[in-house]
Amino acid sequence: MTTTSDGLTAPFALARFRDGEDVRLGLVAGDRIRALSTDELGAASLNAFLAHPDWERLRRLATAASAPELAEGWMPLADVVLTAPVEPRQVLQAGANYREHVIELVVAGLTQDQSRSPEEAREFAARMMDDRAANGEPYFFLGLPTVVVGDDVPLVLPEYSDVHDWELELAVVIGKEAFRVSRDEALDHVAGYTIVNDVTTRDLVFRKDMKEIGTDWFRSKNAPGFLPTGPFLVPAPFVDGSDVTVRLDLNGETMQNGSTSDLLFGIPALISAASQTTALLPGDLLLTGSPPGNGQHWKRFLRDGDVMTGSITGLGTQVVRCLAEGPAV
Structure with missing residues (x-):
């Protein structure tokens, strides 16, 4: 699969990419990526970094990606295979x-017995959702x-x-x-x-x-x-x-x-x-x-x-x- 940065607007981001049988953490800037060592990351692992993210440290590294020629360590993003960028424990x-999504589901159920018109069902469902947002819980x-x-x-x-x-x-x-x-x-x-x-x-x-x-x-x-x-x-x-x-x-x-x-x-x-x-x-x-x-x-x-x-x-x-x-x- 060809990897691109389509739709990525941030000046830099993190990704994980395949390197043979291994997976490495990388820094993405534009259409380029480079592997991050633990020294460069300032942490022993991705999750350790995320506990206290130092984005300014990575911003400084990312500036090198704007060089006309490929700076040391940087590769075209299209040349790597990305995998999931996170390693969650939970x-x-x-x-x-989503308010509109749930309203649609409720309306579909309420109109099956034809006791309410679609307009009446939508109004009822909207009141339910507004009450849930104000007084309910996720x-x-x-x-x-x-x-x-x-x-x-x-x-x-x-x-x-x-x-x-x-x-x-x-x-x-x-x-x-x-x-x-x-x-x-x-x-x-x-x-x-x-x-x-x-x-x-x-x-x-x-x-x-x-x-x-x-x-x-x-x-x-x-x-x-x-x-x-x-x-x-x-x-x-x-x-x-x-x-x-x-x-x-x-x-x-x-x-x-x-x-x-x-x-x-x-x-x-x-x-x-x-x-x-x-x-x-x-x-x-x-x-x-x-x-x-x-x-x-x-x-x-x-x-x-x-x-x-x-x-x-x-x-x-x-x-x-x-x-x-x-x-x-």
Whole structure:
């Protein structure tokens, strides 16, 4: 796969790239990348750096990328294969967090019995969402860190279902540890942002053998490769997470195109709420929810050969290719 910086507007970002059998941390500036040593990073690992990110240190290194000739250590970005730019220990996912998306779901349910007109159902649903935003709390579930992959890995569609769905999301990358922080303090714990496609198997979301249990996020969201992430980790100072466009195209056709300005619970509220229960650790991912336009809405799910192109303002472009699961060898 050819790696480009399409859609990356920050003066520099972090990425991880393949070097033979190894994966190395790199600094990206424009269409160039260079490996970062621990001395240059000023930390023993990526997560150790994110606990106390020194972006100014990396800014000074990035200035060399603007030289007309390739400065020492820099390579064309197109010559490397990027993988997931993060190594989270925890993945927290916010559900039902885009106002318009949830209103659409509620309206669909309310109009099935024809007791309300579409207009009445929308007005009722909008009041529900406004009350939830004012008086409710975010809804979280957990993903497995082992499911996080780069878009260099094809998305293999498990053969046990035909209803695998896309959910493009803005993901917060945690910086210094956050435990029981207030909304006012929350953004101090953000190191950066990245793109995540939170793939979901729709017919496994609700248990059929014991409906009282409710949702089964473990089975529906944690097949191998179900969290394509990256390609870049963009420093928080370069991103206004409260108003970025989240767009997913399937085979060139736009399916999702929303803004984080429509979040019921913004990033400070999500971080604060999640941190009341557990400590969020450096490098952890906090997914913020997905805008309208999932496959469930379009009645069109992922198939062998599909190509998903996801972009978020300033964070670059993620390209995920889908493959049908072959027979076990």
